[in-house]
Amino acid sequence: MGNNNNNLTTSWGAPVGDNQNSITAGSRGPTLIQDVHLLEKLAHFNRERVPERVVHAKGAGAHGYFEVTNDVTKYTKADFLSEVGKRTPLFIRFSTVAGENGSADTVRDPRGFAVKFYTEEGNYDIVGNNTPIFFIRDAIKFPDFIHTQKRHPQTHLKNPTAVWDFWSLSPESLHQVTYLMGDRGIPATFRHMHGFGSHTFKWTNKDGDGVWIKYHFKTEQGVKNLHPDVATKIAGENPDYHTEDLFNAIENKDFPAWKLYVQIMPLEDANTYRFDPFDVTKTWSQKDYPLIEVGRMVLDRNPENYFAEVEQATFSPGTLVPGVDVSPDKMLQGRLFAYHDAHRYRVGANHQALPINRPRTDVKNYQRDGQMRFDDNGKGSVYYEPNSYNGPTESPENKQASFPVSGIAESVAYDHNDHYTQAGDLYRLMSKEEQDRIVQTIVNEMTPVEKEEIKVRQIGHFYKADPDFGTRIAKGLGLEVPQEVK
Missing domain, CATH: 2.40.180.10 (Catalase core domain)
Structure with missing residues (x-):
């Protein structure tokens, strides 16, 4: 019996139920x-x-x-x-x-x-x-x-195609992408x-x-x-x-x-x-x-x-x-x-x-021990705890601060999914010259991407951040902003 479908699996062959969100309390x-x-x-x-x-x-x-x-x-x-x-x-x-x-x-x-x-x-x-x-x-x-x-x-x-494919499918990246493609990149x-x-x-x-x-x-x-x-x-x-x-x-x-x-x-x-x-x-x-x-x-x-x-x-x-x-x-x-x-x-x-x-x-x-142990390895001192030989002990005043947890243990996404406001704010903070440069940089970086659908999907993210931002990138790539985004 083999795995004939396209299910993502672990290294031991078991199907993965969620590859986007880690399990949290x-x-x-x-x-x-x-x-x-x-x-x-x-x-x-x-x-x-x-x-x-x-x-x-x-x-x-x-x-x-x-x-x-x-x-x-x-x-x-x-x-x-x-x-x-x-x-x-x-x-x-x-x-x-x-x-x-x-x-x-x-x-x-x-x-x-x-x-x-x-x-x-x-x-x-x-x-x-x-x-x-x-x-x-x-x-x-x-x-x-x-x-x-x-x-x-x-x-x-x-592989620019892989880069923009991932970013376009992960809209949370938009804020950092805008930062990286700007002058400070x-x-x-x-x-x-x-x-x-x-x-x-x-x-x-x-x-x-x-x-x-x-x-x-x-x-x-x-x-x-x-x-x-x-x-x-x-x-x-x-x-x-x-x-x-x-x-x-x-x-x-x-x-x-x-x-x-x-x-x-x-x-x-x-x-x-x-x-x-x-x-x-x-x-x-x-x-x-x-x-x-x-x-x-x-x-x-x-x-x-x-x-x-x-x-x-x-x-x-x-x-x-x-x-x-x-x-x-x-x-x-x-x-x-x-x-x-x-x-x-x-x-x-x-x-x-x-x-x-x-x-x-x-x-x-x-x-104790391990590869490349180059000090005295604790000499003959006590090597377990608790012990009766005055070995080092914990200091409760240095515990990490406590914090409350609650809820059901499962793979949970963040509650907030506004990935556009801060990226748009960053674009609008730029001078006209900076905006010209970031648009040209993104156009240059996205031009080699093989699939048009990836470019169009990413243009949609830029447009949602700021209509001018998305429209100018679309124009530079010879494409249209997708109608459903508008």
Whole structure:
């Protein structure tokens, strides 16, 4: 007996009931570990390349410090934010997303923006991008999305048809697509772009009170971008342009800096805000939740060895410290598993012990052995818990903050499906010249798409965001806006 129909199946041949929504406890999660299809997809996806990163393969890094400039202790008990003037050493890695380790720096692509703070309470990672949003909002779609950004299995060429087919069938991508196709889709350098935590996180203070937050790193160098023609020229002449620029700036003591701000939302607002605040394809209006200054990040030291520091650096949004908790964002919930798992596969079970990843505080736990265990492996100390030998024990005051969950465990989509308002707002914020450029860029990017139905479907999304936007793209592609959309 074989599977003669076209049903999607797991790797063990069982039919899949839902490939769009992970199983959560109620509509706002958290994600349940019983979703074996999700776990299998993410675990398999992390093992599809050896040995470079599956995504963000090419990057550049630098050391620096973070200095607190504003008192935020009423919002969080995180030790590294505990007093104005406090400095914490850090390491940052900038990257492109889709290309391989040898690809060009100046391609149109989001840029990874990953910061590791070596705090006195252990490491804390903010693993974001230079965009405040993302293409999808559920981790179960991530392997499929990244496959569209990679190479065709037969031709081994990039495949615009796959890219736009997926985007046109995933309207939640429209906001990020509009951002990516605009001027900020090709930053001039890593120094001249903002960074974002993208997801919603939770800060908890010493009294156990919490708020939802979003991180914004604002470049002090100003935002600068490259015209596509210039970017293409540089890609051919100096594909390592951004890597070189960052290294030289620091070598010449022109230290790049960013101001860190947060948006803060009261917990109860999450139930009434006009967009789902846990949907990573949406932003919070800064009119509703203004930016609050936190501190300043300065990069002042280059790596001594690229492989040891940049290539072996491992980041995860699950590398948390007391005072910082996660949110029910379904994309974030999947990343909490996938990133640590990717590092265990790519670098090894003991990746956290490498010098670039090792916390500046003592590590005390009962993890032992594993490949490449290069420290004393706990010597002869007690190796289980609980024990009668004064081994390290838990500290209940450092538990993650509790939050209520309810509902039926099932694959649930987000409640809010307005994927057009924010993308349209972004287009309308652009100057006439910026609008001309984004229309031309999208027309150029969509022209090679093989199927007309994909182009027409995507034109419909642009039209719903803004009629002028969709109409101009349709005209550039020699097509009509579909009548049913009008």
